[in-house]
Amino acid sequence: MKKPTIKDVAKLAGVSFKTVSRVVNQEPNVSEAVKEKVLESIKQLNYQPNHTARVMRKAPFSLAFVYDNPNSHYVIEMQNGIISECRKKGFELVIHPTDSRSDEVGNELASMIGSNQIGGIILTPPLSENKELVTFLLSKDAKVVRILSGEQPPDSLAPVLHVDDVDAGFKMTQYLLELGHRDIAFLGFHASHESSLGRVKGFKNAHEARNVPFDKNLIIDGEFTFESGMDMAKQVLSMPKRPTAIFACNDEIAAGAVFCARLNDITVPEELSVVGFENSPFAMQTWPHLTTIDQPNFDIAATAAAMVIEMMKSNDIYTVDSRGFSLDVVVRDSACKPLLKSAI
Amino acid sequence: MKKPTIKDVAKLAGVSFKTVSRVVNQEPNVSEAVKEKVLESIKQLNYQPNHTARVMRKAPFSLAFVYDNPNSHYVIEMQNGIISECRKKGFELVIHPTDSRSDEVGNELASMIGSNQIGGIILTPPLSENKELVTFLLSKDAKVVRILSGEQPPDSLAPVLHVDDVDAGFKMTQYLLELGHRDIAFLGFHASHESSLGRVKGFKNAHEARNVPFDKNLIIDGEFTFESGMDMAKQVLSMPKRPTAIFACNDEIAAGAVFCARLNDITVPEELSVVGFENSPFAMQTWPHLTTIDQPNFDIAATAAAMVIEMMKSNDIYTVDSRGFSLDVVVRDSACKPLLKSAI
DNA sequence: TTTTTTATTGACAACGTTGACATTGGTTGA
DNA sequence: TCAACCAATGTCAACGTTGTCAATAAAAAA
Numbered sequence: 001m002k003k004p005t006i007k008d009v010a011k012l013a014g015v016s017f018k019t020v021s022r023v024v025n026q027e028p029n030v031s032e033a034v035k036e037k038v039l040e041s042i043k044q045l046n047y048q049p050n051h052t053a054r055v056m057r058k059a060p061f062s063l064a065f066v067y068d069n070p071n072s073h074y075v076i077e078m079q080n081g082i083i084s085e086c087r088k089k090g091f092e093l094v095i096h097p098t099d100s101r102s103d104e105v106g107n108e109l110a111s112m113i114g115s116n117q118i119g120g121i122i123l124t125p126p127l128s129e130n131k132e133l134v135t136f137l138l139s140k141d142a143k144v145v146r147i148l149s150g151e152q153p154p155d156s157l158a159p160v161l162h163v164d165d166v167d168a169g170f171k172m173t174q175y176l177l178e179l180g181h182r183d184i185a186f187l188g189f190h191a192s193h194e195s196s197l198g199r200v201k202g203f204k205n206a207h208e209a210r211n212v213p214f215d216k217n218l219i220i221d222g223e224f225t226f227e228s229g230m231d232m233a234k235q236v237l238s239m240p241k242r243p244t245a246i247f248a249c250n251d252e253i254a255a256g257a258v259f260c261a262r263l264n265d266i267t268v269p270e271e272l273s274v275v276g277f278e279n280s281p282f283a284m285q286t287w288p289h290l291t292t293i294d295q296p297n298f299d300i301a302a303t304a305a306a307m308v309i310e311m312m313k314s315n316d317i318y319t320v321d322s323r324g325f326s327l328d329v330v331v332r333d334s335a336c337k338p339l340l341k342s343a344i
Numbered sequence: 345m346k347k348p349t350i351k352d353v354a355k356l357a358g359v360s361f362k363t364v365s366r367v368v369n370q371e372p373n374v375s376e377a378v379k380e381k382v383l384e385s386i387k388q389l390n391y392q393p394n395h396t397a398r399v400m401r402k403a404p405f406s407l408a409f410v411y412d413n414p415n416s417h418y419v420i421e422m423q424n425g426i427i428s429e430c431r432k433k434g435f436e437l438v439i440h441p442t443d444s445r446s447d448e449v450g451n452e453l454a455s456m457i458g459s460n461q462i463g464g465i466i467l468t469p470p471l472s473e474n475k476e477l478v479t480f481l482l483s484k485d486a487k488v489v490r491i492l493s494g495e496q497p498p499d500s501l502a503p504v505l506h507v508d509d510v511d512a513g514f515k516m517t518q519y520l521l522e523l524g525h526r527d528i529a530f531l532g533f534h535a536s537h538e539s540s541l542g543r544v545k546g547f548k549n550a551h552e553a554r555n556v557p558f559d560k561n562l563i564i565d566g567e568f569t570f571e572s573g574m575d576m577a578k579q580v581l582s583m584p585k586r587p588t589a590i591f592a593c594n595d596e597i598a599a600g601a602v603f604c605a606r607l608n609d610i611t612v613p614e615e616l617s618v619v620g621f622e623n624s625p626f627a628m629q630t631w632p633h634l635t636t637i638d639q640p641n642f643d644i645a646a647t648a649a650a651m652v653i654e655m656m657k658s659n660d661i662y663t664v665d666s667r668g669f670s671l672d673v674v675v676r677d678s679a680c681k682p683l684l685k686s687a688i
Numbered sequence: 689t690t691t692t693t694t695a696t697t698g699a700c701a702a703c704g705t706t707g708a709c710a711t712t713g714g715t716t717g718a
Numbered sequence: 719t720c721a722a723c724c725a726a727t728g729t730c731a732a733c734g735t736t737g738t739c740a741a742t743a744a745a746a747a748a
Contacts, residue, residue, distance in 0.1 A: 051459035072420035115395035
């Protein structure tokens with residue numbers, strides 16, 4: 001009981017296999033009668049076009065999602081967004097986690113492209129920041145879409161889905177300033193991490209917009225992890241003039257900061273407001289629930305997938321436009337008005 | 345500048361394209377001199393075998409990872425394990441999240457198999473518990489490997505990677521009993537959830553093995569979520585005879601329970617020990633860090649992938665053996681000896 | 689009616705690879 | 719010396735599609 005081919009269908013329907021192909025591909029110029037007969041035979045034999053043969057004659061129907069990110073929540077949300085779009089369009093997704101520091105990324109991807117498996121690629125930070133990589137992939141005839149944080153990149157190599165970190169950092173800082181905080185620490189600055197650069201920039205901008213001076217010493221370097229969050233909070237909380245609020249560069253750092261505050265008998269939010277960034281599950285599993293920034297990862301990813309697919313389908317120079325996404329503050333319970341100084 | 349084919353290489357090396365094919369596939373009976381010449385040409389042209397054409401002539405080189413699981417950490421660990429194995433063997437992974445309650449799963453997968461994209465399938469709970477589905481997939485000539493929790497299934501349809509929940513539940517309960525707890529609540533029983541059945545069974549067995557009676561009312565039904573964990577803990581903590589320990593069916597429930605205890609001014613672990621299951625990131629981001637059960641997801645997944653690949657390669661009836669994985673208690677800070685009753 | 693156009697269908701090659709089999713030339717064993 | 723063998727290489731069909739172009743029949747225009 002072998003898999004039926006297009007020829008089996010043709011034989012059963014009493015037409016040439018080319019006609020069947022036409023019906024399957026919904027090409028014009030097939031008479032209603034024949035079309036019906038063919039469809040009937042297809043159903044009867046439970047025929048399914050051989051995807052592989054089809055790819056060989058036409059173009060790849062797969063795209064790759066490339067990431068180097070320890071944050072499983074982020075990855076899954078992105079992945080799900082991409083998959084949902086792929087399903088709709090009949091494309092397949094290949095997952096490609098990688099180490100952005102290794103030189104192999106390019107070669108690995110090139111080999112997938114070269115072997116005709118992959119037609120399009122979705123790049124997330126920090127890989128999407130690597131222009132050399134993008135140029136290289138472009139030279140291999142792949143369609144590339146980048147998801148980028150931080151500031152809008154100046155180049156137009158490939159479409160960008162831009163997550164406006166500067167604006168989000170601004171909004172969040174503004175929120176804290178409006179609550180009355182004047183000494184806000186920023187945890188998780190990372191010079192090589194584009195999105196942290198953007199968030200810091202928004203942080204600074206918000207201060208300037210309100211004419212609130214900010215202390216550079218309150219911008220702390222660190223990783224995007226819980227442990228690092230603890231360390232940084234420790235640094236900040238032992239300062240002579242202890243800040244009244246912490247702007248953590250992501251929720252894990254925030255969770256670490258809350259944890260550290262608790263270890264030092266500092267109550268959150270009464271004595272210390274802590275806000276996060278990302279709206280990951282951690283935000284809801286810390287006490288108090290974290291006020292944070294929500295990032296519509298699913299939608300971003302789905303849009304990215306739609307773009308790549310569009311680019312793969314219309315193979316001409318026609319370029320899809322870049323898009324920006326703005327993020328919003330999700331108010332929960334980890335930030336409130338600061339206590340009066342005298343009360344501390 | 346088109347992609348070079350095997351014929352281009354052949355022309356350059358001055359041999360027939362079949363010989364090139366032999367070199368590429370490392371077949372025997374090629375003289376050293378010729379082999380060297382061909383390899384040289386391959387390098388020079390940067391030739392890459394066309395994966396698609398290869399699949400068409402031989403068998404699929406892709407396998408699918410099918411899951412229906414809201415837990416991103418679990419999914420990513422599994423996924424990474426599978427991918428790492430796929431990389432080694434030159435296989436490609438297709439991710440297939442799905443809704444286990446829908447009837448479409450079978451059809452979706454059948455369509456991937458039928459179209460020659462997928463040769464093997466890795467099924468996780470609860471899909472792996474669905475014998476009908478497994479039988480159906482088997483009938484479509486797919487290689488299937490199941491990852492199952494709970495008790496060893498009696499059938500031998502397809503190889504199983506069995507996670508020994510009963511044993512793990514036993515170990516954890518034993519740990520609590522040894523600490524001196526006698527009133528232990530079990531949060532997160534779910535009749536349709538195989539692994540919860542296994543964990544409860546281990547829970548009961550441990551009590552019986554030590555001749556400790558247990559109260560059936562302390563086994564609470566609920567979902568595997570933070571919110572549900574809070575609800576269940578609330579139920580249990582308001583009982584007249586409040587338990588001294590909580591065995592949560594996963595870390596999220598445990599985190600919810602800890603949270604709930606805190607809301608009720610019950611200190612963990614002094615007044616209430618709470619243990620989790622899974623060793624997810626949440627376990628380290630709750631205060632105190634959760635004592636929990638570690639599940640080697642990466643290894644399990646990698647083994648599963650190795651099995652499917654083995655089955656795909658050796659296409660005969662030769663069956664890969666099922667395997668069991670035992671889990672261990674990770675002792676952290678959320679459980680300790682119970683206070684004397686008089687002290688409560 | 690005859691010619692031209694158009695819609696429908698089919699024959700055949702091509703995609704890039706591997707499998708089955710044929711050919712060549714050299715080595716072995718009687 | 720010659721048959722038998724074997725290693726090395728080549729020829730050609732096949733995999734299941736789609737693209738190109740030709741052939742037919744029907745409809746429209748002359």
